[in-house]
Amino acid sequence: xxxxxxxxxxxxxxxxxxxxxxxxxxxxxxxxxxxxxxxxxxxxxxxxxxxxxxxxxxxxxxxxxxxxxxxxxxxxxxxxxxxxxxxxxxxxxxxxxxxxxxxxxxxxxxxxxxxxxxxxxxxxxxxxxxxxxxxxxxxxxxxxxxxxxxxxxxxxxxxxxxxxxxxxxxxxxxxxxxxxxxxxxxxxxxxxxxxxxxxxxxxxxxxxxxxxxxxxxxxxxxxxxxxxxxxxxxxxxxxxxxxxxxxxxxx
Amino acid sequence: xxxxxxxxxxxxxxxxxxxxxxxxxxxxxxxxxxxxxxxxxxxxxxxxxxxxxxxxxxxxxxxxxxxxxxxxxxxxxxxxxxxxxxxxxxxxxxxxxxxxxxxxxxxxxxxxxxxxxxxxxxxxxxxxxxxxxxxxxxxxxxxxxxxxxxxxxxxxxxxxxxxxxxxxxxxxxxxxxxxxxxxxxxxxxxxxxxxxxxxxxxxxxxxxxxxxxxxxxxxxxxxxxxxxxxxxxxxxxxxxxxxxxxxxxxxxxxxxxxxxxxxxxxxxx
Numbered sequence: 001x002x003x004x005x006x007x008x009x010x011x012x013x014x015x016x017x018x019x020x021x022x023x024x025x026x027x028x029x030x031x032x033x034x035x036x037x038x039x040x041x042x043x044x045x046x047x048x049x050x051x052x053x054x055x056x057x058x059x060x061x062x063x064x065x066x067x068x069x070x071x072x073x074x075x076x077x078x079x080x081x082x083x084x085x086x087x088x089x090x091x092x093x094x095x096x097x098x099x100x101x102x103x104x105x106x107x108x109x110x111x112x113x114x115x116x117x118x119x120x121x122x123x124x125x126x127x128x129x130x131x132x133x134x135x136x137x138x139x140x141x142x143x144x145x146x147x148x149x150x151x152x153x154x155x156x157x158x159x160x161x162x163x164x165x166x167x168x169x170x171x172x173x174x175x176x177x178x179x180x181x182x183x184x185x186x187x188x189x190x191x192x193x194x195x196x197x198x199x200x201x202x203x204x205x206x207x208x209x210x211x212x213x214x215x216x217x218x219x220x221x222x223x224x225x226x227x228x229x230x231x232x233x234x235x236x237x238x239x240x241x242x243x244x245x246x247x248x249x250x251x
Numbered sequence: 252x253x254x255x256x257x258x259x260x261x262x263x264x265x266x267x268x269x270x271x272x273x274x275x276x277x278x279x280x281x282x283x284x285x286x287x288x289x290x291x292x293x294x295x296x297x298x299x300x301x302x303x304x305x306x307x308x309x310x311x312x313x314x315x316x317x318x319x320x321x322x323x324x325x326x327x328x329x330x331x332x333x334x335x336x337x338x339x340x341x342x343x344x345x346x347x348x349x350x351x352x353x354x355x356x357x358x359x360x361x362x363x364x365x366x367x368x369x370x371x372x373x374x375x376x377x378x379x380x381x382x383x384x385x386x387x388x389x390x391x392x393x394x395x396x397x398x399x400x401x402x403x404x405x406x407x408x409x410x411x412x413x414x415x416x417x418x419x420x421x422x423x424x425x426x427x428x429x430x431x432x433x434x435x436x437x438x439x440x441x442x443x444x445x446x447x448x449x450x451x452x453x454x455x456x457x458x459x460x461x462x463x464x465x466x467x468x469x470x471x472x473x474x475x476x477x478x479x480x481x482x483x484x485x486x487x488x489x490x491x492x493x494x495x496x497x498x499x500x501x502x503x504x505x506x507x508x509x510x511x512x513x514x515x516x517x518x519x520x
Contacts, residue, residue, distance in 0.1 A: 046515065079515075085350055088515040110352045121343025126275040127268065138264030139353035141257045167275070183347075 034099035041093035055246030114189035265361035328370035410496035
């Protein structure tokens, strides 16, 4: 793992040090002077008698950056991603995309952010790959004219051509993971949150994932990659952090 | 306008997904048809035993109860929504719906389309089988009017499914309470026997939910059963139920989801 930006401002990742000025995406962010993704003072506890899993956590990602967050099992990586994705809410603090929280503008937030949860869930077992992608494209509210193109691109980018008519329950774990990743990138998100994305992937699948990540970074999007330990792939992370006692510390 | 069209496509995509999943189980259609035939057979022979005031003949009771069992199917469809939601929670697909721009609330509303449309088709099939196999006499001149009446009835029933879906979001159990609610509504809704046979206070309670009015007006339109109040009054009652309860239950569902997001339990199953 390459750590290119440990000298970057605390809890912030930047590729070139420039202030974020423009973003390419389906919805042009209104507040371009804000970070693409910023979490400030985020605190979350699961039980009142236990210490918080996240404790005043701060994180800011600048355009075009790839950030890794690690930590032991149960450290709070998935909780952090779920809050960043807008799936759950923090007790304190804010998670915002270009200055706006999911509560303030849910549709805009969910249009810009895409989250790959850990594990192999989130697929309809009885649907074929194409049906699954079609469904996801539709509820991602892609404009009608873009739907077929986005599906074809996802099939091509993740080498799913041979699987398009296969039902998910007849696919291997690695093939399912490839489909889950394809769904994550299908709507063309500006902010991609990946929770243990390499699970079950073969080398070819991992290369396809890295290629998709590069495309997001090339259009000034951001990718937040979480896994328990440093990935063995030659990934050029702009910043690497560990969650320790609910806060981010340099890896 | 384009957003509305995109949302309409998303609604249809949810229905298409449910249809695809339904068709992937190839024996379901046959199983449903057999269920209808056996139910009709059962009540056909039960109707031969009926010799009570209120029914001119066993055939008139048969017509009465065929509409009733058709409505039971519709009722089950409404109350299947919480179980469908539970399946989404277990499969992790609810997270996807929640994180989509279309959103969880609209997705859940869209998820009601297929079960309700399907129950509508099953009800029509049951009536058709009743005609073909058991000689059920439909009142053909008013049968077409039963289609919009049924659509209104479905809108009035929908909130019950949404409210139980909200409960499912909170307690994570799909079938909590639905069995006894369906049994209770079958009784007070007059699905198997006239509400007039029930105690007075139960008859009063029967007026407080839309199933009685819907069943009554559909019986009138389909098999020309006598109706206690004007059909227009029953339809107005259904319209009021729908107009009040659909927004209210949608709000409760959205609140339950937000509650789960705040507590962090929305991802549990």
